[in-house]
Amino acid sequence: MSHTLEELANYVGGRVEGDTTCVIDSVASLGTAGSQQLSFYTGGKFKQAFSGTAADAVIVSSKHANLSSTNLIVVENPMLAFALIAKKLNPASVLSGIHPDASVDPTANIDASAYVGAQSVIGAGVEIKAGVMVEASCVIGQDCVIGENSRLHAHVTISDKTIIGKNAIIYSGAVIGSDGFGMANDQGRWIKIPQLGIVEIGDDVEIGANTTIDRGALDNTVIGNGVKLDNQIQIAHNVKIGDHTAIAGCVGIAGSTVIGQYCTIAGGVGITGQLEITDNVHITAMSLVTQSISESGAYSSGTPLQENAKWQRNYIRFTQLDDIAKRLKRIETE
């Protein structure tokens, strides 16, 4: 699967500086790349690695083109060009057919071009569309739909009636469509409220390992097109996430919260229930969001890391903060 530098530059709409006939067969990092390998540079701390790289070629933007004497593909968005070329040079393996050790309900409708791996269990009435890959040991409950060219890695659980769009990638251990945490309180005891909605997932969605997305209580939980979810995210019932929003690992979003489009939510953030977060909101790591956000922008909460001994002194003062403010006010008014 090798290409000339010129072919690859054309593929991503870039231009070659250097030897257009140079042959590339794989990608690697600046520090490890060598003969027939392509790397990329986007600035920052890898400047020295770039200038000293043994890569046969590097993808850069025009502003960094003069920093190295190796062959270059010059493009506007080097990271994007790298993603596209790396994919071209490393096509995903494609299988079709049903492994003899899978358990498939006779009423499931599995396209002839799709694949179902060993020990997977496909329930009644499931629709598996063209080009889908269901790896080993997945469980897909009744009446689910898995859209064209989606890929479920090993050990994915999809509960009854879940609808997944095209080109989804769902990683191992993800659980889609489990019951939400809905209960009525009866004099101290908790009584389960049946969870009757479903999960609807758009096209081009990525769902990380061990991420959980609960089905709706009455209406549905909805994940928009192009949404990217990292590992170990918890999405509660009736949450809606707008198109092209990306969420990093270990985020928890409580019930019925609606998140806009093109947001980025960093790792470990918590968002309480029933909130509305508008489009283009960016939230930094481990922040807690307890109120709706109606203006785009970056938001944060939390306090800085310090050496434990220094932190202890400031930490305890936090409990006196209201008192400090009042005493200051008193002095000001005197």
Next chain:
Amino acid sequence: MSHTLEELANYVGGRVEGDTTCVIDSVASLGTAGSQQLSFYTGGKFKQAFSGTAADAVIVSSKHANLSSTNLIVVENPMLAFALIAKKLNPASVLSGIHPDASVDPTANIDASAYVGAQSVIGAGVEIKAGVMVEASCVIGQDCVIGENSRLHAHVTISDKTIIGKNAIIYSGAVIGSDGFGMANDQGRWIKIPQLGIVEIGDDVEIGANTTIDRGALDNTVIGNGVKLDNQIQIAHNVKIGDHTAIAGCVGIAGSTVIGQYCTIAGGVGITGQLEITDNVHITAMSLVTQSISESGAYSSGTPLQENAKWQRNYIRFTQLDDIAKRLKRIETE
């Protein structure tokens, strides 16, 4: 599975206002419900949805009975009445028998009314009681007991000797009885301490998707009756959780901590080890608990979300807080 409004009102000890003969066959949210559908209203932001609903009937308390002209079931606790009616109208599917693709040890004792799904693995000496449903791809280790009418969703792992009470619901990806994180330090190297206790789970417990509950080191980890655990909770070895306590997603509880009855712990809370939390304690989202709590009540930690630029200025001041307090004191004494 349809009922008259009168039948449903009687079932939950309520009274009908309107057409007692109205036929209901399903439940839905206020905004989507229509003919033959029942919804509920408990106040708050859904007032307009309630007054404009096309639902044939709505469950309310007497204080909201005048807000809509639709048929009503009037009860003291509408949420509870809704939970009970929704369950009555949506009975869980019941299967029995052992799927031919399951692997069941010949010494396991599985009640004839129980179900074991495809690809599940049941170990030696396991007791599976009447009415239990073990869905696809579960693994139950040796000598476990699963109490009457409990349900394990797909991909649940129950390790050796775990005891689970009646009516449990355990969601996909949950791991019960894994070894605790117990180690001795030998000049910098960590040496595993065998984890010889078990997990004991009471009756009527719900355990969320991808939640983990470790077995005890020597004594047992104990989850009380009626405890409800959401998704992605981590419960370490020798934790004890009192009856009817509810814990939201992404909470972590460290080893040997004891939590009382009727507590609520919101999402993302962390509780360090060896603590005692009394009954009726309520902890707000993402708080960190590092000391025992001996008085009932609500507790919190953390700082507010702000626009990033404003937050940056306050954030850095936190490192000066002890200094600020001392300088204020100095001014006061002058």
Next chain:
Amino acid sequence: MSHTLEELANYVGGRVEGDTTCVIDSVASLGTAGSQQLSFYTGGKFKQAFSGTAADAVIVSSKHANLSSTNLIVVENPMLAFALIAKKLNPASVLSGIHPDASVDPTANIDASAYVGAQSVIGAGVEIKAGVMVEASCVIGQDCVIGENSRLHAHVTISDKTIIGKNAIIYSGAVIGSDGFGMANDQGRWIKIPQLGIVEIGDDVEIGANTTIDRGALDNTVIGNGVKLDNQIQIAHNVKIGDHTAIAGCVGIAGSTVIGQYCTIAGGVGITGQLEITDNVHITAMSLVTQSISESGAYSSGTPLQENAKWQRNYIRFTQLDDIAKRLKRIETE
């Protein structure tokens, strides 16, 4: 599997005080131990339990030897001695062979002394070394290597090309080698960057239930020898963790961060990407680390738990902290 106290003391390099011929067949906690049982005491709140224990013998250090009249094994490190004796008295069960309900690719190379459990799936080219135990329902992707005497509990997922050293213990639901969260942005849309590195895991590593470790983007994700990871930890692509570092539950570490040797990271900590943390760093629970740490020591962030009403007042003052500092400065300069 019983031994005299003298045999056990010799085994851990300790000395007996009391009856050297006393026979021990199991270990238990101070409060529950009885005849033929051994416990341990390391100080602190269990003093009364120690002096009143019905255990036939207790492991202690010399400084606590006078606190009880029971038989003693006196050693320098009682916790370590207990770990070693508990393991000796409770040897892990050993199986070998391939369960008939496993799916094993014919090109996989499985040592005759290894075990593969029911419903497990072993991919092409996998090497499973001597003494390995793969429990039920694991999935091991193509070309992985599992080192001597490692044990995979039920429902573990190991993705293609992962390399695991000797004596690993990997608990249920762990996912090793899933794709990292790497994307290029194309005018608001996210384009996946193929994740072409692998995960390399050293010897003597423990990986907790539902923990996830992503494969590298280009270079590898590396977990050093003797590293101990608790449950529900998320380790992103290209992270490197130094030998003998221990990480508690629910920690998240973002991409390309490098953590030194002999560190301890408490539960719920978040560490952002591209950082370098030196050796012997200790981070307290739920801290957020956003900058590299070049000096060994203990570090913390966060604010204390308070009763909700008191906390509310301090919480809101945090948004005024920069203003408070400036007003104080103004008064000082007047």
